[in-house]
Amino acid sequence: MPFPPHPPWPAFPETEQCAAGPRPGAPSRAAWLERLSRAEFLAQAGLEEIYPYLTETAARLLGVDRVGIWLFDDSQRTIRCADLFERAGGCHSSGQRLQEADCPAYFAALESGEPIVADDALHHPATRDLNDAYLTPHGIGALLDYPVRQQGRLAGVLCHEQAGPARPWNEEQRLLGVALANLVSLALEHAALRQSQAQLHSLEERYLRLLEFCPTGIIHYDTELHITYSNQQFANIIGVPLERLQDLDMAKLQDQRPLPALAAVLEGRTGRFEGEYRASLSGRQLWVSLVAAPVLDQCGQLLGGIAIVEDATERKRAELQLRQLSRAVEQSPATIVITDTNGVIEYVNPKFTRTTGYSAEEAVGLKPSVLKSGETPLEVYQELWSTIASGGQWEGVFHNRRRNGELYWEHATISPITDDNQRITHFVAVKEDITEKRRQEDRIHQLAYFDELTGLPNRTLLHDRVSQCLAAAEREQETLALLFIDLDNFKTVNDSLGHFTGDRLLQSVAQRLKGCVRDSDTVSRLGGDEFVVVLADAQLDGASQVARKIIDRVGQPFVIDGHQLTVTPSIGISLFPHDARDFQSLLKNADTAMYQAKESGRNAYQFFTAEMNVLAFERLVLENALRQAVERQEFVLHYQPQVDMGSGRVIGAEALVRWLHPELGMVPPARFIPVAEDSGLIGAIGDWVLYEACRQNRAWQEAGLPAIPVAVNLSAVQLRQSELHESVAELLRRTGLESRYLELELTERTVMEDAEATVRCLRRLDEMGVMLSIDDFGTGYSSLSYLKRFPIDKLKIDQSFVRDIVADADDQAIAVAIISMGHSLRLRVIAEGVETAEQLEILHRHGCDEAQGFHFGRPMPADEFAAYLARRNA
Template structure:
């Protein structure tokens, strides 16, 4: 019973203890729950704190707005930039409450679109409402703000400051625009202004200036300075450069940057500080504008009303601007040089024919209005070629420059001296009274100036000139007509002995018209094929055999009959038709000689005269080869006759061409020997087979002892050089007897036969 009781007591005590434990456990649980709740609340608060701290440390704008655009929450950057210190001051306000309505309208519209469509906007670029003293740009993204049920209750926005990027983009675009302006040859003043405005937009408070170095390299001239005071620009215009002339004058002098932090205290400015003091500029940073070759072209400078030196960014912009300015200046200088070269003679600097043609029409039009005269003179230096050949091309060039300078000294700015080419000039005098005496007096003054003594290559000499003069309107109505008539008058001046002036007259006009008519006739003759060849036999006195023939050109004129070479060749040389005519003669002579051979006549050599113009053609040798190939004539039956004067124009080139012709197998002869001016030293190097003694030495034999002596000397010289010799123009038995006795066995002339047609020559051969 007792045990049971004891037992029951133990059970009763256990129950009591169990209740206490439960209570303790419940208390402990409550304490644990409280601690867990405290810890959870603490962690939540910590997360909120850290989230808020993190957001407030972000420099970007982060904010949320309700459906009416009222701020619900914003980070510190948004609060501060809107002019508040605590977020509570911003909450509840809209952008309309904070900024001008016209500025925020676009932003509000974008937010309404996000709310209405539920679609976010990312990367929208917009101008900042608050500029902080400089233009600011933001990149903004806006997304819908939704509650737990997914209903849109506002927007969340994030904006990042992209001002530096936009600034760099604008600078790159500005540089591209400036390079495009250079490529399009924009006037320098416009380019400089655009360049300075670009730099000033990039550096608020800074003022740009460009000064250009004068042609004498000693002064600075205003190029552009849109932001500087006009009075200051006028004061510095023309400032001489030097080692102590402010920032720009010194930079141009040194050829290196000069950055002055304080104008009023820097020694470089002490002599010119009074120029700048009234305008309040305190610092000036100048960079020389350099050419590609390192030559100073000017300066680019930045001014500031504050004391200080440029930052790294400003320094870089100064260098960039100076470099672009240098490119633009050099581009313009290059274009000006090209334009000058296109319209001026490189040797004398005088206008050329292109510029003359563009100006003379204007001068004539003005004369029609005013009733005044225009005088035009064609001028040619006498014996210039002799000076050029004897004293060298350098001396000839110097003579042309001296003559050009003397002419320029005698005319007004409204007049024009033109170098046509070689030693020929055109003088254009405008605004003259209708008096030929005034015209000739003015031009005689020029002629006298040219003829004044001069020293050339250490030698004292005088040079005269021949001048042909025409006056508008009496001597022509157009520039072409006036030039042609002046040219005719000049040739008349040469015909009467050079060193004189000839005024165009009616007789010259008639000659000019006749000359032009002959030119046209000759062109028609070439087109219609009105030329024929006659052949004059060449005979050996020992055998009496005809061994060769010279082909001689004739013009079968439809009205005047047969025209001799004496009337054809000068005309052909003047017109340039000598080349096609010469080609025809070469081909026809080869064809005819082959035709005679095919007809069974004894093979002979046919000689063809070659003009200087033909001989200088680049493909002359190949033309000869083609003529032989097309006709089928062997080269040994063709002889080309060259004159001494032709060969001596360029001895080296002539000998080279002669060797090429010799390599073809063609024979070469020197025609009219003794009338040119070849030297014996040159003669021995010519690859020629024959010398032809000119008829002028033969025709007075035996009556002229001098001609006999000269002819005998030529024969003896040819024999010693082992060159064959033939005498031209032989007409009498006495001449034949003298030539035979002197050792000349070959003759050509009326003694043998006159030049005859191909059929008559064939009969003569038969």
């Protein structure tokens, strides 16, 4: 393809616009570029031809040493040179690559979509990280880059490069650079359009081939009922040569019956037509099935219609014959089956289909044994055949299986059919589905003794079984163990994902519990997320072994409705006869021990002791007091500083809740937070903490203190709120705090309970500008594949690794690994629990960004922290 000639101007001077201009009679630069934008070669030539032309054109127009077209790959993390023209040698090259990891500032400038005007490229903020990889090796001193777009998306950059020392870019060069970048964008748009057109043409060819091989007749007609397309099968059905159908007025066809329906579709009286009719075509009587619908363009304007035509003669004939055969019995409320003497089915009525799920077409030719489930004893079938083969009538019950696998009960009466000579020619069975009747009987028993959700024994049956086991244990002088199991974190799952998912989780837990015990043991559900396991003839070691097995198996992740969920069991154990001698006392003591297991950290088991009754009473008193504390707002926030390792300045604070009880004084969080979580009060407390921290931070800023973010721990209950981002946005609006001064901390375990939902929630918060961090990092089981998807800003090293970092090489290695991993993910890393200068020195030496702990200051009330902040950052 001929290309327009290169511009006739000489190179630009170094520091001023070109005064020489073009040769006499040559067009101006603007006019030349405007003409070039309309040139056919941009729309028709390949990019491999256009790129070299445009880079050379740009070099001549702007009078620069080098011009390159660089394009992003799919990841937007690498740009590759599509063509680079060097004026000195008049040569082109391509293939060079630049990675974001090597020059992040340059990539950030490109992604902004703004031009990069670097008079001094070696020191310009956007280009100086190109020095080693690109600028210095090529001796480049100045850069002028303009974004290249395709379909509104940043696709690359047109880069003008000047060798030698720094130099300014004048206004005319900048305007020309914009115009040339637009030409590159235009070329990309044309190339994309050509590719789309080629794909569309290929698709049209494929669809035409499919239509030709379609076993049904298909036509397209315009608004005047003229055929614009027909496949061969349509021509075969109506008996007209295909070549005669093109542009044929359908009013001239022999069969006029479908025309009103086709016209109604065009007129909009029916959006779609489906019907069947009898036709006489080419001397043949046949049934025709017709489906027609309108065809609209992209603007909704009517183009015509499409019709699908099928010869339905054989199907209609079969339907009529079947109807004649079954009319006598098809209204019967009973199932009727007729077989030959070998038991091969020749006829079934509609009730058979409704009962078994097998259509008549499927059943005919099979034997009734297709319904066998294996649940009916073999002797029943032997008696059946012995009776009817001798001419007698048999009556009995089958336990059969429907087509969908469902078992059902059926009462049957089977009799022989004889001819005039009394010879047996067929057998007829009249049957009734009695499943519902038997199900109601079983249901009454099931509801009385079994849990409806899990199918496990309920409290009534559990009481009966334990009573029997206690009597046997008393008689045989054996030990019986009762394990009371409560699921940790179940309420969070149930509240956030709904009762349906919660029920599915309980069913899965029930199955795992059954897999942990012997057939002779009992697993029961009391209700909610509480289960009981009864171990007959179980010593203390045996009960411990089963408890450990339950903790291991139930603690493994569940996959429910696409969610990966984790719950852990807290188990209390009481023993007969050591702890109690009756069911109610054993259950109460095991329940008490279970709460002690929760208090001790959850995901554990605890044997009952007499002292636990006192602890249970104290816990009840504490829970009641905590409910009053929520109503009376007896909570206060203390703030612990977070310090930058490099500067020593306070760059943040963590808000920590304290309970100031009017009589008990300051109640430590370790004592009341577990109670708040178990009682469901943690959500209300967490909402108050979030509001108060934002309010106080805004108050500090209005008082003139340095603006710093305040970190607030987010509970699992809050994270699972479907509209959390809206609640946070409203809270920030009410308090007047900018989102960048709020940091939300989430524990590693919390974010992984439902990782997919967490990703969606955190992205919404991140889009608002709220900072996000992972607390207690290293103590959970984060999936690194998920961690890199979370839009978090910071990792917090758990204090358990910091505490012995000076003396314990393993703890130090873990902390260093977390720092390295955080930095590789471009995250800041903060260490909590820093109490000594030695700990601080090790963390600082290994690149930890921030620190928090008693070495800098204990958590302090708001007024003390304000003074601390003003003094520390003075």
